[in-house]
Structures are given as structure tokens and as C-alpha cells.
Amino acid sequence: MSQMLFQHTLANGMVLIAERMEHVRSAAFNFLLPGGSAYDPPEQRGIGSLLAEMIVRGAGSRNHRELSTVLNSLGTDRSESAGRIALHLGCSMLARHLPAVLEVYADILRRPHLPPEELPAVQALALQDLDSLEDNPSSQVRIELHHCHFPPPLNQDSYGTAEGIRAVTPESLRNHYERCVKPNGIILAVAGDIQWEPLRDVVERLFGDWPAGPLPELAIGSHTPYSRHLFKDTHQTHIAFAYPSVPVNHPQYYAARAAEAVLCGGMSSRLFTEVREKRGLCYSISLRHKTFRHVAAIVGYAGTGADRAQQTLEVTLSELRRLAEGVEADEVDRIRAGLKSGLIMQQESTKSRAGIMASDWFFLGRVRTFDEMQQIIDQLTPEMILEHVRAFPCEPVTVATLGPHPLTLPPYCHPYQPNFVPKAP
């Protein structure tokens, strides 16, 4: 499989990356730019999500309705969201509509109306969304874990706070847009049935005359992680946990991903086997590697009945810690097979390619090639995983729990914040 990767940086700093995928008829793109929830000012938490909703409500010569209509007429499937760091605008379509769709997105990014009269409805939506978390304890405990574990402002979530959402005004939203949306902050990744030169020319024409400007900075605060229990009269006990790992630009990154796969990648992984299949302790258990630029963690979740929660926490954490005792060669063979399959399947989807290329550029300043990743996977050994696991043991562990009762945390966990009190129901 020969890969056709292209890259171009506009004079104003905007980055365009593209991959030509032959024999598909669709294309997908991903704009990635500052404006995730970490950029929300403390008194306006949630403004990033409001901007993601408002930025598509009219732009250039089109009002909100006309904008939705033209994108629907072009058969697009789109989404806008504020992540923790970046604002994401993604879109899939037939490749022949790509230039027309990019034309509309140039309006959205450069000339959004942010119509003041629509802000109240958008704030109402954001408040509803925040409210819905109360009926979704598994999401709530994961958000709480992020608060406890990561330093500010990386621990801010895109739901925001009710006060923050209410504090946003048409003017502050416009200011937030102007602070975050600059060509030199934007990565545009495109994958699919594209021709590189015409694409580059369209992007130059649409974005080339947009002047660069200063980008907002993220000052990472100092933070001591802590564990926390949220009292709630739920049916199950919801458990989330995190411990330090290496970010994507670290030499041990693939060893960390491999360790994650030994633990929870596929049906013969250790957590699946020990916690779920053998003991039937909990129906859902998951583990993933969460990376920022300079900080990363292994983050896990398990939901289970109150009577099994203590055992689930203990069995899960001891499996994680047992990894430092050794990794079998055949475990590594298996995860290698899984990682390689996954790599090839990703290559077959325009949407996932556009997403991965954008995030590669964001974290690494380049796009990893298929051959490079394949080679790294081929070279994984039990020793590399072990070396990583010993350098980054499962300790200290931050735990967030939600349910009728707190658990007893093992000594290698951050203790529960001492000032918790049962909330009145």
C-alpha cells in the first residue's frame, strides 16, 4: 500500500494535510483549532461548547437556516464540538462536493454571525446538556475523575458550569471567537478521493489572505491529584481511576499503548478475562490512554453493583499492578496482530484518517506514515513494555467513585479528599 500524503503550510501559518485514498468516492475533513474547554475563562466555563454551537448559525452571506440548508443540499454529515483542548469541526461528503463545502467552512471560520438573538436558545441547550449528566452517572464519574486527576485548565470539561454558561454574552462570545480562531492556530486534515494541487489551491484561495494573529496560551497550573467520592443514590457504584503515563511524543508511547492493550485490548486481555469473564464482577470495564501535549494518563472505568464494587476496584487495580511482574511473548504477539489490523482498518475510512492526521500534526507536528507505525508495532517486545511499566507503575492512582457509599481505597491510591460530606438527596 503506497501512501499518498501531502502537506502545505500557508504563509499565515495555517496547516493543510491531505491523504489521497484511491477507489473511494467520499472525502472527510477535520478542522482542529484552539477553543476546547481548557481555553474557557474560569468565569465562563462552557463557552467553548457555546461557540461550537453558535459558529454554524449563519456565516458570510448566509443566515443560520441558509447555512444548514446549503450544507444539507451538499449531502454533508457534519459535527462540531469542543474537546478538552481543541475545537473540532468535522465533515464528510462526496468528494466532488469538497470545494463547495470548504467554501462554506471558510465563511464559518472567518465570518461567523454568532447571532445574538440565538444565544439564549443555545444557552438553554447547554444547560439542558449539563443537566442531563445528573441522569448519566457513568459520564459524571469520569468527568469528576478528570477534575481530580489532571492539572487545571486541562481538567475543565466541555459541559461547563451553569453559572459559566449563563455568564456568556454576545460580546464575550465574539471575544472568545476572536481570541481562539486564527489561521495560524488551524490544522485542516483532508482524506479521500482528492487531487492535491486543486485542493491546495482552493485552500490558498479561501484562507490565504486571512492575517495571522497572536494565539491564546494555556498556562498549566500546579495540581495535586486527589480521590473523591460523589454520594448519590444510584443503583450501581461507578468507579473511574487514572494513573500517569507518557504522552504521544514520548519514546515510550507505543510501549504504553501496548501495555494498555495487554490489559484491556480485546477479549483475551487481562482485565477482560479476570474481572469480567472469570469473576463476572462487572458488565462494563474499559481502559484507555488519554494524552495531552505534556501530560498523559491511563484512565479506566468500571460500573458494578454496590455489593461487588469493593472487590471490582481491588481486582482491577491488582491486575494493573501485576503487569510489572512480566508480560508473555504470546501476549505481545496477540496485541501486535490486533494493533496491525486496527491500523489497516483505520486506513480504509476517510473519516478516521482525517481525524488521525489532524491529531498527529497537533501532537507531533507531522503525520506518522503507515509504514512507520507498522514497523514500530513489529518491533514491540515484552521487554519494552516491561521497561515502560516499571518506569510508570500503576501508582499513585486517582480514584473517583459515585454511588451510595465510598469504597476503601488501597494504600497506593490518592486518599479521598477528606472534606466530603453526604449531599442531601
Add this chain to the structure above:
Amino acid sequence: MSQMLFQHTLANGMVLIAERMEHVRSAAFNFLLPGGSAYDPPEQRGIGSLLAEMIVRGAGSRNHRELSTVLNSLGTDRSESAGRIALHLGCSMLARHLPAVLEVYADILRRPHLPPEELPAVQALALQDLDSLEDNPSSQVRIELHHCHFPPPLNQDSYGTAEGIRAVTPESLRNHYERCVKPNGIILAVAGDIQWEPLRDVVERLFGDWPAGPLPELAIGSHTPYSRHLFKDTHQTHIAFAYPSVPVNHPQYYAARAAEAVLCGGMSSRLFTEVREKRGLCYSISLRHKTFRHVAAIVGYAGTGADRAQQTLEVTLSELRRLAEGVEADEVDRIRAGLKSGLIMQQESTKSRAGIMASDWFFLGRVRTFDEMQQIIDQLTPEMILEHVRAFPCEPVTVATLGPHPLTLPPYCHPYQPNFVPKAP
């Protein structure tokens, strides 16, 4: 795009369908067979899900661990589940591993161990899964809606009941397997980088000597739909509703899907515009067409604050009913663009092709071609949609609500079942 579709029926009745997708390196398959929750005997509700968990716990010469290990070594991404009608066994992998993986699945389907000593852990898991619904009110209300709206046994859900799960024994599980799993009930759909003749030969070799047997029958009971409120001290009010539509083998099927798209397909659709964007009534609103062989419905969901729930229900249902007043030509143009894009994107994923081909064969006894679907989409007119909507108006509507208070149901809804009483918290 010339489509390479193949089909073969084995002498024992098993159906093989395949599509060759050039220029991918992966393949995906889907086994579809009787054993969904509609087949659960009344006193063992949940047994279908138990069978989906147990059937992969050892088969042929491999025990549970060996089976997971070999499938992981082959880099598979797999899932097993009991739907409402069918048991689904799905798997993606590199195409070169397809014969080896099918070999393992022949064991799984024909020679599963269903190890008695693992049943208690699997029952514990199923009970946990059932329990987790209590912390997931948006799923709970949708399941309740199915109970209220569809005739038995189509209204049974795959979670089952605690009594049903506990009543399953190693013997009853074996009986259920023997009742449901017969070659003449199986559809196998494969999509990806395949060669037809070698594939057909492998399938003949693995499944050809499996004798056919009588298939279980589904006797659809009579049922009068009713509405129902579940009292629960949730933060939001969760609303689910349904009204009759036409099944996939009906001549008006595409008109029904088009009506659904006018209402809730994309950001310029009516419900999105009126309920979500203009009024900010609820963050999540969705609508989908749910089809069985002879029965179908439009099913919707909205979750919102208790103070807006009554208005959300009323605005939503009046938008649905207003469709009978007329559909604009440009609305049809837009949904045509969306349906066509969607069609092409589906064609690019091996997993979605395998799923669609299996379900086409199940419902229609044939696979719809790309050209046929494209032509049908091209021929959609406002008049066809209107004719359908007038024949199948949004009436009578079954409503299920979950929250602190019931709502006032409009006169064209089935009334709440009169015997509801507030549950003690």
C-alpha cells in the same frame, strides 16, 4: 462503481452472500440467526443474551481461553449480541485471515462447549447489565416504550428479567442453542477483499455437512398499545414515543424513510430546527425507523428538564403531524443528497456492508444493489412522501415517559395505562 455481489445457498439451506470490495485489505462478516430476545421463552427472558456470551466460551478443540487467544492472534475485532429477532456474530479482520477465522466460527456455531461451570459468572454479568439500566433512564424509557408499543414477543428486550436470567440452567441453555442454531436459519454475509470461489468452497467445507433441522417459530401475539409513565426521581424527564409505519418489504418503505429524514435527518430537518435550535427545548432529540418483518414504527426520543417536558412533547408531536400538510420540493432535494452520500459512505466500509447485506437477505430474501437504491432515491418526490404520511399519520401515538411526573398526553395518543402508581423511592 460496478458492484461484485455473489450469493450461494448451501444444500442444507444456509445462505452465503458476499461482496468483493477492491482496494481494501480487510474483510468483515456477519452471521445472523434466530435467537434474538423474541425467541426467549417467557420464563427464561434473557437467555438469548446468555447464549451470545456463552457460545464463544470454548468450541471444538479449544477451551474458552484458547478460543479467545486464537481469535486475538488473528487480529480480529468481534462482537456477539442478541438483537430483538436475531443473534448476531460479527467479526472484522485482515482479509488474508478470513479462512482461518471462519474455521473458528464453524466450531463456535456447530460445536460450542457452553461450559456449565462458566454459566454462573455469565448470569452474574447479565444481572449486572440489567441492573445498570436503573442508572440509565434514557435507555430504560426506550425499552419501556417497546414493551408498550409492539406485540409480544417482539416487545421483549435482550436484557431479560432477573427471574428469567436466574432460571437458566446449563441444560436449558443447551436446549435453546439446539432450538435456534440450525444451518437453514443462518445468513452469513461477507464483505471486503475476498475471492468468491475460494470463499464459497471454504464455507461449503466448514458448514456443508451440517444437517438442516426444524426452525423455531415466532407466534406474534395480539396486543393493544398503551402509554405508560415510570415514576422516578430523575433530573430530566425522558420521553419516548412510537407510531405505526411500514416494514422494509413494503412499497412505501422509501417514502417512510424519506419522511423520517425530513423530520429528523440532519441539521436543517424540521425537528432539529423547531425543537432544538429555535426553541432550545432539549439537547438530544432523535427519530428512527424500526422495522420487523411485518410490523414497523417510527420511534423517537427526547430528554429534557421537567419544566420543558410538556412543551417538548407537544411541539415534537405537532411537528410530526404537520408533515401531512405538505413537504417542500427543496426539502426532498436535500434529503436526497443526504441519502445518496450516506449510501456511498456505507459502500466504503466492509463492516457496514456485511451488516446491510445480512439484514437485506433477512428481510427481503435478496441484497439490494447500489444502483437500485440510487435509482429509488432519485425517484423520490414530495407527493410520494405525502401519500405515505397520509396513509400512516402520526396517530395513535404510544408514549412512555420516565421522571418525577407524568405528562398530559394529547388526545391522539394512547392514554396512560390507568393502573400506574407512584413507586416508593
